[in-house]
Amino acid sequence: MGSSRRNFFQDALLFGAGLFGSARMAAAEASTGEEKQKPRRDAETHGRAPEGVRVPMVTPDVPDLAFEMDGAVKVFGLKAEPMKQKIAPFKTIDAWGYNGSCPGPTIQVTQGDRVRVIFENALPESTSMHWHGLELPIEQDGVPWISQKPVPPGGSYTYEFTVHQEGTFFYHAHSAMQEMIGLIGMFIAHPEKPYTPRADHDFGIVLQEWAVLPGNSVPNTASMEFNWLTFNGLSAPATTPLIVRLGSRVRLRLVNLGMDHHPIHLHGHQFVITGTEGGRAPESTWYPTNTVLVGVAQAKVVEFEAKYPGAWMIHCHLPHHMMNSMMDLLRDRQIPTADTTDPKALSQMETLARSIGVEHVHHSPIAENADSVPGFPQDAFMEMGMDDAVVKPETYGLPRNWSAGMMGMMTMVRVLPDKEYEEVQARIREKRPAPRTEHVHPGD
Numbered sequence: 001m002g003s004s005r006r007n008f009f010q011d012a013l014l015f016g017a018g019l020f021g022s023a024r025m026a027a028a029e030a031s032t033g034e035e036k037q038k039p040r041r042d043a044e045t046h047g048r049a050p051e052g053v054r055v056p057m058v059t060p061d062v063p064d065l066a067f068e069m070d071g072a073v074k075v076f077g078l079k080a081e082p083m084k085q086k087i088a089p090f091k092t093i094d095a096w097g098y099n100g101s102c103p104g105p106t107i108q109v110t111q112g113d114r115v116r117v118i119f120e121n122a123l124p125e126s127t128s129m130h131w132h133g134l135e136l137p138i139e140q141d142g143v144p145w146i147s148q149k150p151v152p153p154g155g156s157y158t159y160e161f162t163v164h165q166e167g168t169f170f171y172h173a174h175s176a177m178q179e180m181i182g183l184i185g186m187f188i189a190h191p192e193k194p195y196t197p198r199a200d201h202d203f204g205i206v207l208q209e210w211a212v213l214p215g216n217s218v219p220n221t222a223s224m225e226f227n228w229l230t231f232n233g234l235s236a237p238a239t240t241p242l243i244v245r246l247g248s249r250v251r252l253r254l255v256n257l258g259m260d261h262h263p264i265h266l267h268g269h270q271f272v273i274t275g276t277e278g279g280r281a282p283e284s285t286w287y288p289t290n291t292v293l294v295g296v297a298q299a300k301v302v303e304f305e306a307k308y309p310g311a312w313m314i315h316c317h318l319p320h321h322m323m324n325s326m327m328d329l330l331r332d333r334q335i336p337t338a339d340t341t342d343p344k345a346l347s348q349m350e351t352l353a354r355s356i357g358v359e360h361v362h363h364s365p366i367a368e369n370a371d372s373v374p375g376f377p378q379d380a381f382m383e384m385g386m387d388d389a390v391v392k393p394e395t396y397g398l399p400r401n402w403s404a405g406m407m408g409m410m411t412m413v414r415v416l417p418d419k420e421y422e423e424v425q426a427r428i429r430e431k432r433p434a435p436r437t438e439h440v441h442p443g444d
Contacts, residue, residue, distance in 0.1 A: 054194045056108060057253065059186060059204040060240040060411075061232045065105035073114045073160070076107060078129070080173070080183060081122040087228060088235045088324060089356040089389035093210060094218045095182035095233075096123060102233050103206040104185025107171070109163050111192045116160040119151065126150035127178060129159060131187065132257075132297070133169040133277040136161040143174050166191035167279030168204070168253045168299040180221035182208070182233075184257045195280060199303060200248035205231050207294060207316070207409060209258040212325070224259065227325035229316065229409035235324055236410035237386060237403035241394045242314075243414050243428070244306045245421045250413070251303045252314075256294040262321065262409065265291040266304070268312040269413075275301030291317060306415040311398060315410035323382060324407045342366065345381035352384065361385040361401045382407070393427035396434035 056064075067074045078098050085095040085102045098104030109115055119129050128150050130142035140161045144150040151157045166189050173183035186204050208230045211223030231239045244250050251274070254264055272286035277299035294300045315322055346362065353360035363383045370376045385404035387395070395402070397420060406412075416424060427433070 053198075054190055055199055055202045056190075057106065057186075057188050057202040057204050057251075059106040059206075059232060060242065061234050062101055062103055062186075062204075062206070063099075063105045065099065065107050065185075070116065073116050074109060075116045075118065077118050077120070078104070079120040079122055080127055082124075085182070085233055086238075087210070087230055087233065088238050089358075089386055090352060091212075091228070091235070091324075092217060093212055093228070096178065097182050098185055101185075102182040103208065104171070104183070106186045106188065106204060108188045108190065110190045111163060111166040113189075114160070114162050116158060118156065118158050120156045121151040121153055123178075124153055126152050127173045127175060127183070128157070129171055130174040131159070131161075131169065131171050133165075133167070133299070134161070134163065134187070134189075135165060163189050165189055165279055167275055167277070168255065168301055169277060170206075170255050170257065170299065172257055177221040179257055180209075180259070181219055184208070184255075186253070186255055188253070191280070195274075197249060197303075199251035201242070201244045201306075202251045202253070203242050204253045204255070205411075206233070207231065207254065207256040207258060207262050207264075208233065209260060214325075226258075226260070229321045231409055231411050235408055236315075237390045237406035239406075239411040240392060241311070241398075241412045241414045243394055243416065243421070243424050246306060246309050246415050246417045248306050249303060250306050251301065253299060253301045254292070254294045255299045256296055258296060260318070260321075261293055261295045262316040263291050263293050263318065264300075264314065265317045266302075266312065266314045266413065268308050268310060269304045269306070271302040271304035273300060274303045275299070306413070309415050309417055311402070312413045312415060313410065314413055316408070321409045322407060324384075341371070345377070349381065349384060353386070356386060356389045358386045358388045361404065363404075391433045393424060393431065393433055396424055396427050398434070 065076050065078065067076045069075070080096065080098055081100070083095055083097045083100055083102060084092055085097070086092045095102045117129070121127050126144070128142045128144050128148060131140065138147050140159050141147040142159070148157065169187040169189060171185050171187050172179055184206060186206060188204065209226035210228040210230065211220040211226045212218070212228055213220060228235055256262055270288040270290050271292075272288060273281065273292055274286060275281050292300045292302055346360075349363070350360045363380055366380050367373070370380070383404040385401040387401065387403050390403060394414070414424070
């Protein structure tokens with residue numbers, strides 16, 4: 001990645017200390033609500049939703065936020081705090097998140113619910129909580145000094161409102177730099193009556209960008225260029241594949257709160273855009289496509305029929321968003337894109353592989369005269385297979401070295417026939433990962 005072409009500067013607003021409306025923080029560890037009593041795992045519903053039954057959304061690699069009932073009110077506890085986030089097997093950053101998760105845990109409610117969020121600030125500076133896209137009283141809007149006083153370090157604030165909308169929303173700090181260091185989470189308002197046509201699988205993905213210089217772990221939130229791109233806080237191949245049954249209908253909710261727009265592309269299938277951060281779109285507006293532009297501060301909801309078996313990529317199609325930071329692979333040394341040799345590149349990649357406990361599978365073949373061709377290398381030394389470092393039940397059955405081309409803002413939808421689907425779901429229930437692979441050269 002090149003150095004920044006522009007300098008970004010923003011005056012810091014000096015928040016006053018004061019607390020507006022304190023409340024006792026309740027850690028909602030257990031839930032008695034109806035959403036938590038329904039089966040959460042897709043395997044338990046056999047991958048197909050009965051007519052009229054709402055399917056809870058699954059946010060891969062991000063937990064749901066539990067709640068308790070206080071009469072007819074759903075009570076959530078949410079805490080903003082610094083945290084470590086391992087975004088790739090060889091990269092950990094210092095982010096800010098909620099309840100130990102970045103992005104924050106997913107809040108799921110039903111249209112018409114009365115919601116209370118008891119918010120605690122464990123950050124070293126003041127903050128607040130904005131409920132993006134939700135229509136609510138001004139005092140619940142979360143804009144510092146306008147709708148409330150900022151919540152000081154160690155302080156708390158209680159947000160309470162009735163959710164009269166349905167759709168895909170999100171919550172985030174209403175401070176620019178805090179947004180860029182990770183303070184965002186999904187807020188899903190399921191409709192009172194399930195959408196039609198019904199979805200058998202419902203997934204949520206938060207798109208985030210990070211500027212982390214070599215040898216550093218703290219994102220540069222003032223940067224205008226980014227070298228790490230994540231889905232739900234992870235950079236491929238650490239992202240968890242979405243497991244769906246062949247013949248099912250899939251809903252995918254995408255939320256973007258960064259500096260770049262992201263054209264998200266699905267391989268092998270056409271989808272229709274069924275919603276935005278404003279809720280469900282009229283069916284008369286749906287049209288077939290396979291790439292949707294998710295703009296900054298937007299949500300896009302797409303749905304498709306999983307007609308074709310296979311491991312289908314879903315990724316941002318901006319070329320630099322389909323890669324990890326190669327300069328970070330070598331700490332403070334960058335792999336040059338115009339001056340390297342085959343032995344040198346292999347040695348560097350093998351060193352990295354040993355550091356994360358995997359055996360490096362050599363890169364795809366190159367021509368004998370490659371060094372004499374202008375522009376070489378481009379992607380020849382980018383591949384870094386690390387199957388065993390990211391092994392999990394959802395990767396069971398993938399071909400050897402599947403992770404070599406998985407980088408950046410990328411995951412996959414695995415459309416599986418009944419037998420394979422049930423096998424993977426059994427492994428998920430039993431927390432039984434895929435077996436470790438043997439070292440095999442491509443072409444062997």
